Amino acid sequence: MCGIIGYVGNKSAVPIILDGLKRLEYRGYDSAGIAVMNEQGFGVVKQKGRLASLEQLVNQQPIAGTIGIGHTRWATHGEPSDINSHPHLGSQNKIAIVHNGIIENYLQIKERLEQKGINFVSQTDSEVVAQLAEHYYDGGIVDTVVRTVNALEGSYALGIMCLDEPEKLIAVKKDNPLIIGVSDYGCFIASDVPAILPHTNKVYYLNDREIAVLTRSKVEFFNMDGEPIEKELEVVNWTLDSAEKGGYEHFMLKEIMEQPKILQDTIHSAIHGDNARIVESLDITKYNKIVITACGSAYNAGMVAKYVFERLCRVSVEVELASEFRYKDPIIDKNTLVILVSQSGETADTIAAMREAKRRGAVTLSIINVVGSTIAKETDYTIYTMAGPEIAVATTKAFSAQLVLLYILAIAFARKLGRISPEVEAKLLAEISAIPEKAAEILERVDMIQKYAATCIGCKSIFFIGRNIDYAISMEGSLKLKEISYIHSEAYAGGELKHGTISLIEDNTMVVAVSCCERLYEKIYSNVEQVISRGAKVLMIGSCIKASPHGKLQIIEIPRINELFSPSLSVIVLQLFAYYVAANKGLDIDKPRNLAKSVTVE
Numbered sequence: 001m002c003g004i005i006g007y008v009g010n011k012s013a014v015p016i017i018l019d020g021l022k023r024l025e026y027r028g029y030d031s032a033g034i035a036v037m038n039e040q041g042f043g044v045v046k047q048k049g050r051l052a053s054l055e056q057l058v059n060q061q062p063i064a065g066t067i068g069i070g071h072t073r074w075a076t077h078g079e080p081s082d083i084n085s086h087p088h089l090g091s092q093n094k095i096a097i098v099h100n101g102i103i104e105n106y107l108q109i110k111e112r113l114e115q116k117g118i119n120f121v122s123q124t125d126s127e128v129v130a131q132l133a134e135h136y137y138d139g140g141i142v143d144t145v146v147r148t149v150n151a152l153e154g155s156y157a158l159g160i161m162c163l164d165e166p167e168k169l170i171a172v173k174k175d176n177p178l179i180i181g182v183s184d185y186g187c188f189i190a191s192d193v194p195a196i197l198p199h200t201n202k203v204y205y206l207n208d209r210e211i212a213v214l215t216r217s218k219v220e221f222f223n224m225d226g227e228p229i230e231k232e233l234e235v236v237n238w239t240l241d242s243a244e245k246g247g248y249e250h251f252m253l254k255e256i257m258e259q260p261k262i263l264q265d266t267i268h269s270a271i272h273g274d275n276a277r278i279v280e281s282l283d284i285t286k287y288n289k290i291v292i293t294a295c296g297s298a299y300n301a302g303m304v305a306k307y308v309f310e311r312l313c314r315v316s317v318e319v320e321l322a323s324e325f326r327y328k329d330p331i332i333d334k335n336t337l338v339i340l341v342s343q344s345g346e347t348a349d350t351i352a353a354m355r356e357a358k359r360r361g362a363v364t365l366s367i368i369n370v371v372g373s374t375i376a377k378e379t380d381y382t383i384y385t386m387a388g389p390e391i392a393v394a395t396t397k398a399f400s401a402q403l404v405l406l407y408i409l410a411i412a413f414a415r416k417l418g419r420i421s422p423e424v425e426a427k428l429l430a431e432i433s434a435i436p437e438k439a440a441e442i443l444e445r446v447d448m449i450q451k452y453a454a455t456c457i458g459c460k461s462i463f464f465i466g467r468n469i470d471y472a473i474s475m476e477g478s479l480k481l482k483e484i485s486y487i488h489s490e491a492y493a494g495g496e497l498k499h500g501t502i503s504l505i506e507d508n509t510m511v512v513a514v515s516c517c518e519r520l521y522e523k524i525y526s527n528v529e530q531v532i533s534r535g536a537k538v539l540m541i542g543s544c545i546k547a548s549p550h551g552k553l554q555i556i557e558i559p560r561i562n563e564l565f566s567p568s569l570s571v572i573v574l575q576l577f578a579y580y581v582a583a584n585k586g587l588d589i590d591k592p593r594n595l596a597k598s599v600t601v602e
């Protein structure tokens with residue numbers, strides 16, 4: 001979704017803002033712009049299209065200043081166009097803003113301001129913020145911001161500059177991320193940490209409806225009564241390297257390759273570190289129901305976890321799409337544990353599901369990658385995936401880290417519920433501890449997967465099948481492929497084929513079959529034979545495959561592991577398969593069309 005960056009300091013703002021915008025590109029955007037403030041007023045350059053062309057435009061129409069704001073826009077209200085791009089200015093050119101979020105009552109505000117003779121130039125909801133702030137401005141920017149945001153309904157992260165207060169950059173947020181960074185040569189606002197990592201790892205996390213006033217050398221915070229408040233400066237342990245490609249062609253490939261290390265860090269933290277302490281403090285015996293809710297890949301992690309929790313804990317687990325959860329009158333109460341899974345911790349639907357769960361009295365536990373994010377802050381318990389910044393839109397390493405945290409959670413719950421003995425617990429944890437090494441073994445076989453993927457680029461449709469937990473991970477394989485390769489794809493439980501899907505199978509239809517559940521091998525293999533006899537080409541991925549390859553059947557073996565944890569290995573092959581199909585098609589893998597990394601609108 002939209003990205004915001006802002007800087008005030010003693011360096012030239014434009015290069016810092018342009019660099020920050022590049023680091024925010026992965027969030028998804030269709031237009032971009034910059035505004036700087038100087039003695040002459042605002043210098044604004046903005047346009048529809050990629051950042052490379054914005055950079056060219058800035059070179060042709062240089063703007064100068066040591067304070068400025070920048071924005072990447074993912075259109076919601078008003079088509080992607082030069083005029084709808086941010087920053088937006090009030091009609092007297094006194095206030096400039098960048099906005100991430102949706103102003104739900106913008107039409108009412110716009111009408112009211114138009115009646116007062118104020119002219120709007122864009123079709124966006126965001127322009128009302130600039131116009132309203134300018135209309136309210138009475139010499140005090142903090143009071144103006146309080147008044148302005150009090151009139152807004154919806155969600156916002158805002159960067160604001162005011163010509164009458166030329167030293168100040170203002171930030172305020174509600175339901176959209178915004179962080180504040182401080183360095184020796186100035187202060188920053190940004191939608192996320194990677195945007196400012198070249199300058200600082202010292203950040204303040206802004207809470208909803210807190211205002212930050214940044215000057216060259218300090219940041220002051222205010223509440224909605226305009227009173228000063230204190231906030232704690234935190235040090236982020238992400239490094240600049242972790243947010244750069246490091247020689248890989250795409251972030252996605254780099255992030256896939258990082259998985260053994262990330263798995264190791266996450267497993268260590270969940271067995272011996274901070275995560276372990278949090279898991280221990282949660283008394284699972286108090287709850288009679290577990291609900292996991294999330295979106296996209298995080299939902300798929302929940303689907304895998306359902307099999308693990310139910311098998312180990314013998315407790316029924318419901319997995320709900322967060323976008324559906326709050327509209328279904330969920331049956332939850334204080335005896336329900338609701339687990340929210342989210343890489344960003346900022347997904348609007350997952351935030352809404354969390355708040356609905358809390359409203360109904362449920363206890364909430366989140367599994368999050370981004371420290372300081374909304375879900376991490378608002379849930380009763382939070383455990384962190386140790387994935388570092390994930391830049392590619394398609395999640396890989398964060399998904400893998402979510403899986404291992406969910407396994408370890410299930411094991412701890414099973415022990416607390418008396419369902420497994422300490423010996424079984426130790427054995428299961430030992431198997432989990434072996435995952436990073438086995439993941440590294442798979443990554444050594446990249447060439448084979450790459451070669452196979454090259455034969456699939458002409459496919460119109462690819463089906464993924466599996467049974468039991470293999471079906472759950474097939475869903476992730478299918479999502480990964482379709483989002484980055486633009487090839488239609490569906491995941492089916494193997495046994496469901498005969499109930500309809502098999503009619504779609506014809507000569508050379510591609511089917512990927514995951515087979516790690518040894519006890520179900522004969523069943524999935526019979527599905528494989530059924531599709532082959534109707535002309536399909538099949539790739540089997542698994543650890544228990546007894547068949548031999550032939551013209552219509554290729555096999556990729558993965559190391560043996562307890563079937564409950566096998567998704568952590570099969571998913572690596574599925575990620576690489578999706579990656580290489582898309583790479584062979586020459587697609588923009590890290591920023592697939594229409595998608596955004598962090599979906600902060602409903």
Ligand code: F6R
Nearest residue numbers: 296297298342343344347394395
């Ligand atoms: C797919 C993908 C998305 C996210 C989903 C939830 O590769 O990345 O499906 O999993 O948008 O995002 P988070 O985990 O940030 O809540």
